Amino acid sequence: MRKGPMSGRREQGAAIASASTPAPSGDRIGDYEGSSSRARLLDVVPIAWLDLLLLAVADLPLSKGEPAVVEAMVHSLAAILPTYAVGACFVAEPGAPVGGPREIKRLPEGMVEPPAGTDPTRIFPGLAYEHVATIPGSATGSTLHVASDDHELDPDGSPAVNLVERAASALGRALPSAGAIGAAMERVRQEAAALEQRMVHADKLATFGQVAAGVVHELNNPLTSIVAYSDYLIRRAIESGGQHLDDVERLRRISESANRMLRFTRELVSYARPSGGAAGPVVLHSVIDRAIAFCEHVLVAAGMRVERAYGAEVLTVSAASEQLVQVFVNLITNACQAAPPSEGVILVATSVTASALEQRSIVVIIEDNGTGIAPEHVPHVFAPFFTTKGEKNGTGLGLSIVKSIIGAHDGDIRVESELGRGTRFVIDLPEKR
Numbered sequence: 001m002r003k004g005p006m007s008g009r010r011e012q013g014a015a016i017a018s019a020s021t022p023a024p025s026g027d028r029i030g031d032y033e034g035s036s037s038r039a040r041l042l043d044v045v046p047i048a049w050l051d052l053l054l055l056a057v058a059d060l061p062l063s064k065g066e067p068a069v070v071e072a073m074v075h076s077l078a079a080i081l082p083t084y085a086v087g088a089c090f091v092a093e094p095g096a097p098v099g100g101p102r103e104i105k106r107l108p109e110g111m112v113e114p115p116a117g118t119d120p121t122r123i124f125p126g127l128a129y130e131h132v133a134t135i136p137g138s139a140t141g142s143t144l145h146v147a148s149d150d151h152e153l154d155p156d157g158s159p160a161v162n163l164v165e166r167a168a169s170a171l172g173r174a175l176p177s178a179g180a181i182g183a184a185m186e187r188v189r190q191e192a193a194a195l196e197q198r199m200v201h202a203d204k205l206a207t208f209g210q211v212a213a214g215v216v217h218e219l220n221n222p223l224t225s226i227v228a229y230s231d232y233l234i235r236r237a238i239e240s241g242g243q244h245l246d247d248v249e250r251l252r253r254i255s256e257s258a259n260r261m262l263r264f265t266r267e268l269v270s271y272a273r274p275s276g277g278a279a280g281p282v283v284l285h286s287v288i289d290r291a292i293a294f295c296e297h298v299l300v301a302a303g304m305r306v307e308r309a310y311g312a313e314v315l316t317v318s319a320a321s322e323q324l325v326q327v328f329v330n331l332i333t334n335a336c337q338a339a340p341p342s343e344g345v346i347l348v349a350t351s352v353t354a355s356a357l358e359q360r361s362i363v364v365i366i367e368d369n370g371t372g373i374a375p376e377h378v379p380h381v382f383a384p385f386f387t388t389k390g391e392k393n394g395t396g397l398g399l400s401i402v403k404s405i406i407g408a409h410d411g412d413i414r415v416e417s418e419l420g421r422g423t424r425f426v427i428d429l430p431e432k433r
């Protein structure tokens, strides 16, 4: 495995000219920044090279992670130092297959590296001179290499060596942000992919909703006929002396069932219709009752019972009633989906805050004794697309819609929950007097 530059260079002796010089390190590079050394650096490194290095640092692809950043630097160094061989060595590249370090090498046009066996400290063992600059703080143990076939080159005073040390030092400063930016970009990429999947799902549901609304609409006419004809037949059976009482009873059942379906389809159509109707005075208890009626089938399926604890006063809010119905439908549906194995109860309580101020606030509590919400999930339940029901069973939009509707009515909603005991949503709405 290729290690730090010094030990190997000592073993190489004079073959590597920089072996006689002190180890290049972050500190040593820092020395160049002292005023006396700066003059020396500027003596030996052309300003144009420093400018190009500055541009190269500004262009580093920080979002792509450390190996890509180091590789970009090698490309830039090769352009700045066209007569030198430059490269990099990654000792422990993340995700790379096990099997030794990876090297990037750029040889100047026309320069041929003679075969010279292997040397674990060098990536250009065939060239006369090689300087290795450690990148301080590199997570992959990367090193930058500059090499030449010029035996006369003074490693200590070489502008190329100075420049490559500068580049290594600049990389050392840039790499921590490269790691953080890389990780953040990866998170953003994953979140964007997940969001896209959910959007596709939500879109499918929306299309399904439109299809369902169309189907319901089509059902309305035949259902109306069934109700009308069964009522007519009941009347006729009774008028004809009631000889076939069994049939009258059967017809009544047909009529009742058809009526029930008709009510349900009408509710469904009004629910599916794009909401956003104009706000007006709305009696809160009627809105909640409508939502409960609409959820009847969900409640029955979940074995949940609704307990109303309405305040004695008639409470009025200024609202678009369809939107408020949607709020309570969503909350009741969620409670049903979290129903306990038995004795499920949803408490719906209303009250007004006892305030002497002109603007009173209505408080609605929707509380269930269901499964509850895990504490780590509680802060996220109002976030769009947050669901614990899996993609097929929930879009995770219910509560975010609830929150935005309540917000649009100048209200507020909060949640309290305990795993295994139940969940309570508390809504505050300004009263309309």
Ligand SMILES: Nc1ncnc2c1ncn2[C@@H]1O[C@H](COP(=O)(O)OP(=O)(O)OP(=O)(O)O)[C@@H](O)[C@H]1O
Pocket (backbone or CB within 6 Å): 330, 334, 335, 338, 368, 370, 371, 372, 373, 377, 381, 382, 386, 387, 388, 389, 393, 394, 395, 396, 397, 398, 399, 400, 423
């Ligand atoms: N009454 C409740 N009891 C337990 N968990 C709840 C309750 N209400 C909401 N949650 C949790 O909050 C999450 C988000 O609810 P939300 O209504 O926004 O989405 P959903 O019900 O998962 O999907 P959708 O409503 O779009 O079908 C749920 O997945 C569930 O984990």
Ligand SMILES: [Mg+2]
Pocket (backbone or CB within 6 Å): 330, 333, 334, 394, 397, 398, 399
């Ligand atoms: Mg929901």
